[in-house]
Amino acid sequence: MKTVFRYLKPYALLAIISPLLMIGEVMADLFLPKLMTVIVDYGINAAGDVSESELGSTVMRLLYGEGTYSSMQVIITFGVLMLLVVLVGGFFGVFCAYTAAKASQSLGDDLRRDAYKKVMSLSIEQTDKFTTGSLVTRMTNDVTMIIEFTEMLLRMLVRSPMFFIGGTVMLCTLDVKFGFVLLCALPIMALMLTFVLTRAVPIFSKIQQKLDRVNSVVQENVTGARVVKAYVREDHEFERFKTANGELRDTNMKVQKMMAIMHPVLTVVMNAAIIAVILIGGLDIANVAGSEMSAGTIMAAVTYVTQVIMSIMMVTMLFTSVSRAMASVKRVNEVLDADPVIISGDKVGESEEIAVSFRNVSFRYPSATGRPVLHDINIDIKKGETFAIIGATGSGKTSLVNMILRFYDATEGEVLVNGIPVKEYDLAALRSSISYVMQKSELFSGTIAENIRWGKPDATDEEVRAAARIAQAEDFVNSFSGGFDDYIAEKGASLSGGQKQRMSIARAIVRRPEMIILDDATSALDLATEARLRKALREELSGSTVIMIAQRIASVKEADRIAVIENGTIKDCGSHDELMRTSETYRDIYNSQMKGADEKEVAANE
Numbered sequence: 001m002k003t004v005f006r007y008l009k010p011y012a013l014l015a016i017i018s019p020l021l022m023i024g025e026v027m028a029d030l031f032l033p034k035l036m037t038v039i040v041d042y043g044i045n046a047a048g049d050v051s052e053s054e055l056g057s058t059v060m061r062l063l064y065g066e067g068t069y070s071s072m073q074v075i076i077t078f079g080v081l082m083l084l085v086v087l088v089g090g091f092f093g094v095f096c097a098y099t100a101a102k103a104s105q106s107l108g109d110d111l112r113r114d115a116y117k118k119v120m121s122l123s124i125e126q127t128d129k130f131t132t133g134s135l136v137t138r139m140t141n142d143v144t145m146i147i148e149f150t151e152m153l154l155r156m157l158v159r160s161p162m163f164f165i166g167g168t169v170m171l172c173t174l175d176v177k178f179g180f181v182l183l184c185a186l187p188i189m190a191l192m193l194t195f196v197l198t199r200a201v202p203i204f205s206k207i208q209q210k211l212d213r214v215n216s217v218v219q220e221n222v223t224g225a226r227v228v229k230a231y232v233r234e235d236h237e238f239e240r241f242k243t244a245n246g247e248l249r250d251t252n253m254k255v256q257k258m259m260a261i262m263h264p265v266l267t268v269v270m271n272a273a274i275i276a277v278i279l280i281g282g283l284d285i286a287n288v289a290g291s292e293m294s295a296g297t298i299m300a301a302v303t304y305v306t307q308v309i310m311s312i313m314m315v316t317m318l319f320t321s322v323s324r325a326m327a328s329v330k331r332v333n334e335v336l337d338a339d340p341v342i343i344s345g346d347k348v349g350e351s352e353e354i355a356v357s358f359r360n361v362s363f364r365y366p367s368a369t370g371r372p373v374l375h376d377i378n379i380d381i382k383k384g385e386t387f388a389i390i391g392a393t394g395s396g397k398t399s400l401v402n403m404i405l406r407f408y409d410a411t412e413g414e415v416l417v418n419g420i421p422v423k424e425y426d427l428a429a430l431r432s433s434i435s436y437v438m439q440k441s442e443l444f445s446g447t448i449a450e451n452i453r454w455g456k457p458d459a460t461d462e463e464v465r466a467a468a469r470i471a472q473a474e475d476f477v478n479s480f481s482g483g484f485d486d487y488i489a490e491k492g493a494s495l496s497g498g499q500k501q502r503m504s505i506a507r508a509i510v511r512r513p514e515m516i517i518l519d520d521a522t523s524a525l526d527l528a529t530e531a532r533l534r535k536a537l538r539e540e541l542s543g544s545t546v547i548m549i550a551q552r553i554a555s556v557k558e559a560d561r562i563a564v565i566e567n568g569t570i571k572d573c574g575s576h577d578e579l580m581r582t583s584e585t586y587r588d589i590y591n592s593q594m595k596g597a598d599e600k601e602v603a604a605n606e
Contacts, residue, residue, distance in 0.1 A: 033170070156317070346424070355545040363399055553589060
């Protein structure tokens with residue numbers, strides 16, 4: 001509830017106005033049965049002179065003065081008066097709904113934006129822990145639950161108690177005996193409410209967890225649709241979705257079965273109370289001489305009983321909404337209260353001779369056990385140097401560069417950029433000085449130019465074209481009908497693997513960064529295109545430090561230095577020629593790759 005009230009505070013005026021308007025609507029609804037009593041008793045039934053009714057005589061005297069009034073005058077006068085009261089109540093109700101919706105939707109907008117901002121500040125480790133499907137559910141379905149609860153709270157918090165208290169008071173003013181009807185009905189309703197809610201509340205959290213699972217399965221299958229189709233696993237994935245969806249359905253059914261009991265029981269109690277009111281009123285008229293009970297009084301009593309019991313139903317709905325909202329608030333708070341593991345420093349370094357330095361660095365992924373992924377890493381990477389990293393799959397190459405960008409922090413030791421420990425570096429400044437091209441290209445729906453400008457939003461058209469030219473992307477871009485304004489699908493689905501990689505490289509180049517990291521970013525390029533790309537990088541980004549991860553010797557042999565990672569540490573480091581002389585591991589990689597290339601060449605000649 002603290003979260004709801006904290007986010008509702010900026011809209012306190014709307015939150016106060018809404019219940020006040022609801023008071024006007026409820027007062028109008030409570031006044032209507034009184035007017036109806038006059039119409040029935042002194043208009044339709046003509047049971048006596050309207051002057052016998054304090055309300056009737058007052059209204060008629062104010063409108064028509066002293067005198068005798070016909071039944072039709074009473075019907076028309078109080079009918080019009082009822083219509084006016086309904087219109088006034090409707091006015092209050094409409095504006096109450098508007099102010100409640102305005103406040104709750106504004107609260108939801110702020111809450112969703114803050115949750116999204118927090119997600120963007122979390123480390124890779126934390127987003128992996130929450131899972132993508134769960135984060136999507138928390139920022140959509142859970143926030144929606146909170147919005148619906150807030151709107152209901154602003155409207156029902158006043159409406160239900162006023163109907164309950166006001167209806168009870170008005171009922172007792174008609175005849176105290178009617179109060180005993182409510183006295184008998186309320187304990188039954190209270191027991192029913194307690195029984196259901198104590199069993200339903202714990203299930204609401206489970207519903208959201210099951211929804212997380214459904215979203216995760218859908219997200220995995222949508223993003224991995226090509227793999228699913230390629231391996232003809234549609235049936236398997238459908239069964240996985242069917243299981244997750246079935247669990248969500250079954251959990252929802254448990255709650256719905258409990259809630260389904262409440263409405264019929266409350267309806268039975270309400271109808272029983274109405275019957276009791278009619279019975280009490282009828283017996284009083286039939287058996288008590290000079291009874292003041294009338295048909296209009298009984299009709300008004302029936303209306304008040306209905307209003308009181310309906311207010312109990314509203315409370316039931318409010319409690320249900322509270323239960324669901326509290327489960328959602330807890331889940332959203334887990335995101336809002338998550339302290340980022342990666343905390344920005346406040347230092348900004350000037351360009352140094354040593355661009356990056358690893359000092360006795362060891363790294364283990366959070367919650368992982370066993371030997372570290374990397375250990376005893378000691379290396380300096382010079383400014384303007386092309387530094388390559390090669391090693392077997394899973395040797396820790398990507399983990400090494402992730403520490404430069406602070407996607408993860410070193411478990412032991414220290415990583416320095418421009419002579420400043422990265423933990424003390426201003427995070428925005430650090431990442432703004434580095435362009436990172438991942439192994440898996442991530443593009444966004446939009447034009448080609450918009451995707452390249454991701455690296456530099458204010459880049460000119462010439463800068464965009466220059467970046468594409470260096471990345472060897474200009475030719476294929478110009479082959480599209482729209483050129484740089486051609487639209488590409490989400491995640492670059494309309495491009496080939498090599499085209500996506502070159503687009504990602506162009507996005508990195510347009511920044512003209514101090515440092516560019518290529519994490520196996522040319523794996524989908526042919527050797528000729530890759531050679532042209534390396535040549536263009538050397539010529540156009542001669543002042544930038546280039547760190548490249550690759551699997552192919554051909555991709556790294558021209559680098560100034562090559563680090564060979566084996567068993568989680570840098571085993572050898574030097575130029576291609578030096579490693580060929582001194583590193584057995586490097587020679588093995590070279591021979592295995594060159595031997596395969598030679599055999600292919602022989603086979604082609606034959």
